[in-house]
Amino acid sequence: MATNAQSSIAVPAVNPKSRSRVPLLTVVSLALVALWLIIAAFPFFWTFWGSFKVQSDFFSKTDWQNAIYGVNTIRQTGSAFTLEGYQGAWVDEEFWRNVINSGIVVFFTVVISLTFGTLGGYALARSGRRYAFWLLMAALVFRAMPHITLVSGYLLPFFEWNIWGILPTTIIVLVAINQPFTLWMLHSFFLNIPKDMDESAMVDGCTRFQAFRHVIIPVMWPGVITTGLFSFLLAYNDFAVTAMLLSSENETIIPAINSFLGTTQVEGKVMYAVAAVVSATAPLFVLILFFQRQIVSGLTAGAVKG
Amino acid sequence: MKHRTFFWFILPTLSAMILFIALPIVSVFLQSLFVEHEQVLVVSESCGPFGCTPTTTVDTAATAALQEEQPLGRYNGLNTYINRSHLAFVEVGEAWRSTETFGAFWKQIINLPFYRALIFTLTYTAVVTPVVIALGLAIAVGVNNLPRILKGPSIFISLLPFLVTPLVGSLILFWMVDSDGVIGATIQRIFNDPSLSLKASTALTWTMLIVYGVWHTLPFSFITFYAGLQTVPEDTMEAAMIDGASKWQRMIHVVVPHLAPLMSFVTLMLLMDNFRVFEPIVSFKAEAHATSLSWIIYNDLRESGNPLYGSAGATSMMTIIGVVILLTPVLIRTWRDFSRKAH
Numbered sequence: 001m002a003t004n005a006q007s008s009i010a011v012p013a014v015n016p017k018s019r020s021r022v023p024l025l026t027v028v029s030l031a032l033v034a035l036w037l038i039i040a041a042f043p044f045f046w047t048f049w050g051s052f053k054v055q056s057d058f059f060s061k062t063d064w065q066n067a068i069y070g071v072n073t074i075r076q077t078g079s080a081f082t083l084e085g086y087q088g089a090w091v092d093e094e095f096w097r098n099v100i101n102s103g104i105v106v107f108f109t110v111v112i113s114l115t116f117g118t119l120g121g122y123a124l125a126r127s128g129r130r131y132a133f134w135l136l137m138a139a140l141v142f143r144a145m146p147h148i149t150l151v152s153g154y155l156l157p158f159f160e161w162n163i164w165g166i167l168p169t170t171i172i173v174l175v176a177i178n179q180p181f182t183l184w185m186l187h188s189f190f191l192n193i194p195k196d197m198d199e200s201a202m203v204d205g206c207t208r209f210q211a212f213r214h215v216i217i218p219v220m221w222p223g224v225i226t227t228g229l230f231s232f233l234l235a236y237n238d239f240a241v242t243a244m245l246l247s248s249e250n251e252t253i254i255p256a257i258n259s260f261l262g263t264t265q266v267e268g269k270v271m272y273a274v275a276a277v278v279s280a281t282a283p284l285f286v287l288i289l290f291f292q293r294q295i296v297s298g299l300t301a302g303a304v305k306g
Numbered sequence: 307m308k309h310r311t312f313f314w315f316i317l318p319t320l321s322a323m324i325l326f327i328a329l330p331i332v333s334v335f336l337q338s339l340f341v342e343h344e345q346v347l348v349v350s351e352s353c354g355p356f357g358c359t360p361t362t363t364v365d366t367a368a369t370a371a372l373q374e375e376q377p378l379g380r381y382n383g384l385n386t387y388i389n390r391s392h393l394a395f396v397e398v399g400e401a402w403r404s405t406e407t408f409g410a411f412w413k414q415i416i417n418l419p420f421y422r423a424l425i426f427t428l429t430y431t432a433v434v435t436p437v438v439i440a441l442g443l444a445i446a447v448g449v450n451n452l453p454r455i456l457k458g459p460s461i462f463i464s465l466l467p468f469l470v471t472p473l474v475g476s477l478i479l480f481w482m483v484d485s486d487g488v489i490g491a492t493i494q495r496i497f498n499d500p501s502l503s504l505k506a507s508t509a510l511t512w513t514m515l516i517v518y519g520v521w522h523t524l525p526f527s528f529i530t531f532y533a534g535l536q537t538v539p540e541d542t543m544e545a546a547m548i549d550g551a552s553k554w555q556r557m558i559h560v561v562v563p564h565l566a567p568l569m570s571f572v573t574l575m576l577l578m579d580n581f582r583v584f585e586p587i588v589s590f591k592a593e594a595h596a597t598s599l600s601w602i603i604y605n606d607l608r609e610s611g612n613p614l615y616g617s618a619g620a621t622s623m624m625t626i627i628g629v630v631i632l633l634t635p636v637l638i639r640t641w642r643d644f645s646r647k648a649h
Contacts (some may be wrong), residue, residue, distance in 0.1 A: 024453065025553050033448035033460065034527075036441075039521065041463045043478045044470075046488065059486035067488060077521045120319030127307040133644050135316070137637060142327045144629045146582035152607055156337060156615055160377060176326030179319050198641065207309045237471040239472035239585050240600070244607060255471055261477075275482065277474050288315030288465045292458070295465060299526065300533040 044281065048138065051278040055271050083276030095276055097249075098256040101181070102236065104167055109174040109235035110228050113182050116175065117231075118224060121186025122212060126195070131153050137182035147177055147240040154245065165247030173245060174235050181234070182227055185298065189215075189223030194306040219276070226298035231293055253280050317570050338386055338619030340379040342612065345369050364641035379616060386620040392420045393624075420621065422598040426512070430598070431580040434519040438576055439569060441520070442527025447557065449528070450535045461529065476518050476589035483514060511595035518586045523579060526624065527572045534568045535561070581632060599625045 046067070050058035053066075053073045060066035070080040077084065124132050144262045154173065158164040197219075198211040206214065236254075243255040251259065257280060260273040288295065346368035351358045386393045401414035449460050467475060470506050482489045485503045494502050504510045538561055546556045563638065584600035587593060599621060606618035 006543070023553065029448040029451065031380075032441075032444055035462055036524070037463050040467050040525070043482060044466055046482065047478045059481070059484070060493055061486050062395075064488045064491055083373070114324060116319040121313045123307065123312050123315030127312050129307075129312075132312070135320070137640065139323070141633060142323060142629060142641075144578040144581070144633055145626055146584065146603075146629070148325060148582075148584060148600045148603045148607075149334065149625050150330045152603055152615065152618040152622045153332075153334035154326075155607060155613065157375060164598065172322070173326055176322040179323050179566070180327075183319060199604050208307065210316075221321060233469060237473075239473045239588075240604065244604075253470055257477070258473060273477070277477055280474050281470055281478075284469050285466070285473070288462060288469060292465065294464055295469070296461065296529055296533065299529050305465060 031066075048273065048278055050086055051271070052276045053271075054082060054084065054085070055177060057137045058177045058271065058274065066069050083171050086270035086279070088269065088272040089276040089279065093260065093276075095253070095256065095274055095279065098253045099279075100253055101167065101246075101250055102252040104230060105174065105242070106235045108171045109178065110231045113231045113253070114224055114228055115225065116179060117182030117186050118220065120179070120218060122190050124183065124187045125193075126192035126198075127257065136184065143180035143184065147238070148158050148244075151240055151244045158245070164245065165250060167246070167250055170242060170245045170252075171248075173241055174238060177241065178234050182241055185227045185230065188221060189220070189227070190221075193219060222294075223293075226294045228296055229287070229294055232287070233284075334619045334622045334626075336619075336625050337384060337460050337615045339381060339616075341382040341386060341616040342379045343369065343372050343376070344380075348374060351382065382616065384649060386616045387624070390418065392620050394418045394420065418625075419593055419597070419602060423599050423602045423621075426596045427581060427583060427598045427600075429512070430516060430519060431577060431585050433516050434523060434580050435573060435576045437516075437520050438527050439572060442524055442572070443531050443562075443565070445524070445528045446531035446535055447561070449532055461532070464525040464528055466525075467521050468523065468529075470522075472522065472585035473589055475522055476586035479514075479518050480519065480590050504593070505595075508595040511590070511592045514590060515583070515586050515592060515596055518590075519580060519583065522586075523576060526575065530568055530572050531565060534565045538564050570636075574633075577632055578629070581629065599628070 023159075050067050053070045054076050055064045055071040056076075057070050060072075063071075066072060074080055076082075078235045089129055117298060124136060153224070155164070163169045193216065198208075198215050201211040202208065238252075239251065239254045239258070242252045242259060246252065248259070257273060257276050260269075260276055313631055337373065346365040347362050348365045349360055349362050350366075351360050353359075385395055390397055397418055398415065401411050405411040405414060416425060445464075449457060452460060469480075481487050483504050484490050485494065485505075490504060493504075504514050542560050542564075543556060546560050551559065582600050583598045584604065587596060587598055587601045588604075593605070599606075603618045603621050603625070608616040
């Protein structure tokens, strides 16, 4: 990759501090950062650009530059950019249905997870008892279990009770799978809120719940927002649960993309999947754009507590 | 906090976890003890001009009735655990006896579905985790030395591979390395071999999956270490500098020890996440060369028309045991910390 080599050469000039005597270590470390940033961003950029091309350009055997200039796209559609893939995915394949399903699943999963999680996380943070510790340990083990192992336990009972394939079942399952993580995260946030606050409210005659309602809820929002972002990601990104528990008309976007792949291997249709993939990534992009600080603090929140 | 208050606060989350995590584990275990019904066969004689021939047909109605009556299937005890698709005691013993060298034995073992998946899962976990920790630390140090204005954008870009849906992220990479994709086609041109495909060999498929794993999880370790670097005590760094420690020595003797607790946290998270590797195998369509424990469970459940609940259950139970083994050191350490604090 030509771009690659260029930027690693250009790096030392970027850092004015080291101009006089550039230590080898600094050069190596900056080159590594530049290389990483290219590797991290390039696939997204490439796929986004390519999603506006026809298949013979994006998957060009003859010349990779076709994907950049869109030689075949111009020949087939008259313009270097085409919305064919998006039209195919959103209109022909009715991707918007999956988007609505995803919206419903994600919204309810996040709201219910946070409600359950704040109550439980608060209780765990304020109770120093042995059973609270064991609950946290159990949650850690649950958090580590591959989701698909649980799914194999759901299918048979869900078929028996005739609740397989519908959105509410998936929502409550995602809420439950989300709980261990939510509990840990909110637990560590509540530990950072001084005990004195709610305890002084209780000295003044509040019950525990009133103290929670009037003292803790007003100050807990930063933690709840951060946790909510991760609940969102878990519900939005899930494949194992949604692919196995939803019937095809109720599919959310991630299993829908997977089914696209199965059905659209015919010439020209792979671009539908490419367009769907770009559409599915867009909300995440916006999310990072607006909540970068919260995401970073959430990632490190568990770490700071050790 | 009073027991009663604690109970009411914890009730919603606890019931969700009991109903949808703890009980399903029980249900998985029960399922693993049963296997699917055999089809009910009816033997009838059909007589023609050239004599009678017995024909065997499947009695669909009776099979369905049996299925209805006992949805779990018939009791099989622990046999599913030791059959060919799981621990395969018989086959392993046979391979041990019949092969001369360890290499030949290994070759036979790696063809058994459970061991194949287990070996890939462990290799993936064991390679991706240390690579991600080392590279993450290196990049965190690099970004920390960047001018202020570049730090934010670098973190933004780095977050993308980590937060993108695993299935989608692996598809994006797959389309690039596919034989028609930009990287795949370029590699073919470089080696001048139009049949060269990353999907064609086991080694290349494994490499591709591991590269994806590093790409996907590197941001997590990078960001955690980056946050940790912000808290490195200035005084110690200055003292080390005055004592004549080089940049590298300061790195090894001050920064790394300071980040040690973070490292154990990152290792734990990475182990948990890497052990359940699943989506990239679906996206890369890599099952011919690499399967993981999660993938074989998925595959058993996908078995069209006739999901193998027993088989999936047995693999799930063994996966859960694997997770617990993986976590034991952490659990023991946390328990020690807790008892120390309590007394």
